[in-house]
Amino acid sequence: MYRFRFHGRGGQGIKTASRIFSTAAFLEGFYAQDFPMYGPERRGAPVAAYVRVSHEPIVIRGYINKPDVVVVGDETLLYDPVADPLRGFGGGVLFVNTPLNPNLSVDGEVVTLDLTGLALEHIGRSGAISAGVGAVACKIAGFSESSMVDAVVRELEEIGLPDELIEKNVVVAKESYRGVPSFDLDSLPSLSESDFLETDIVHVRLDEGEVGIATIANLGNSAVRKTGNWRILKPIVDYSKCTGCKICFAYCPDVSIHMGEDGKAHIDYDHCKGCLICSSVCPFKAITMVREVKVM
Ligand code: SF4
Ligand code: SF4
Structure with a gap:
């Protein structure tokens, strides 16, 4: 089983990207499971999506705590304590959307590409990176370009994008796909048998009603949320x-x-x-x- 975790910001199409990736996996003959997790429902807020891909039926559920591949749609999230995209990462592949060439000291392979630049160039919108993110994940997993393009078209049709915009997204997707290397995921050190157990438990704190709600909902605190x-x-x-x-x-x-x-x-x-x-x-x-x- 390969476990991909996608991180991005609300409005970047990270959920669509994860669906593109899982649809391409399905077209490549895999079983696939994908689901997003939102924090505050605001444009720009950190979001994550999880995809499991396997040759066998997938029975495990829940968050991916030990990802083999982490795909980060915005470089600023690397240092965001809430998003924490490197949580549980080690020995796999990290992709970061950035025009920079960061010297990241992480245990694993680091791949970068300026997806935002491609989206601005071909679509004219900085946040339109869903096709690019999905395409990068497909290439890292070694899926064929034709499955990737088929998945991009299917998913963007599904959300009602007009044909002209889908064509532009396909251009971004192809450039993104060709701009990153592919990996033999079966040889990654992160794919050890014990990792499949994923025994981490998410503890939900039980507070009294007035403090247990999301802090952002408390009155008058928006000024302190930079x-x-x-x-x-x-x-x-x-x-x-x-x-x-x-x-x-x-x-x-x-x-x-x-x-x-x-x-x-x-x-x-x-x-x-x-x-x-x-x-x-x-x-x-x-x-x-x-x-x-x-x-x-
Ligand atoms: S100042 Fe910033 S947050 Fe306000 S409308 Fe302009 S871009 Fe949006
Ligand atoms: S206040 Fe100035 S910047 Fe704002 S809408 Fe009017 S002209 Fe534009």
């Missing part, structure tokens, strides 16, 4: 164009824009999560979004 590291694109205000009309201020869903004493829009980068709304609603085209690459 969501700036969720951002892939950063809004930049051109003050020669900003008229101070306040439209971006009204639309920002995270209250991350305030009007300064100069009467113009100013952005709180500690909390802006890069949703693009301000840029799209500004009638004077005063806000541009630039790619923000984090240093690892």
Whole structure:
């Protein structure tokens, strides 16, 4: 059995990527099981998806605590204590979507590719990486390119994407697939017999009602949740164009824009999560979004 764990941010299509991978596995003659896990249902929040692939029927259920392959859709997640993508990883393959060439000291093979750059180039959207992520996983597992493309088309049709967008995604998928190496997963040190037992138990803490709810739901704490590291694109205000009309201020869903004493829009980068709304609603085209690459 091969165990793949996908990590990304809400809006990057990580669940779709895991479905692309598991559908391709099915087309390659494997049994496949996939399921996502969401944290806060917000764009940019960490999400994970789990896929098991096997030549035998899969009877085990639950989270994958000891993955053979970890696929990370956003490099900033590597240091996110909530997402914790390297948890249980050792002796397998780690893929990171990044334009950088990080010197990661992990026990295993490290593969990188700039999927966000490919998505921007061919689709025009930084978050449209589901086909690329799925394709990379297929290549690492040694699946054929034709199964991968078939799976991309099936899954994107399933979620209702128009043909033109599916074609662009296929271009991204093929470039992603060809941009990474394939591995003989059966030879990975992570695939020892004892790992199959996965005996880790997830303990759910039982607190009193008022403290047992997700902390993010407690009143008045959003200011202390710095969501700036969720951002892939950063809004930049051109003050020669900003008229101070306040439209971006009204639309920002995270209250991350305030009007300064100069009467113009100013952005709180500690909390802006890069949703693009301000840029799209500004009638004077005063806000541009630039790619923000984090240093690892
Ligand atoms: S919507 Fe545009 S012009 Fe209006 S305040 Fe915001 S940045 Fe300035
Ligand atoms: S991108 Fe703009 S609208 Fe979105 S959170 Fe940042 S400042 Fe607010």
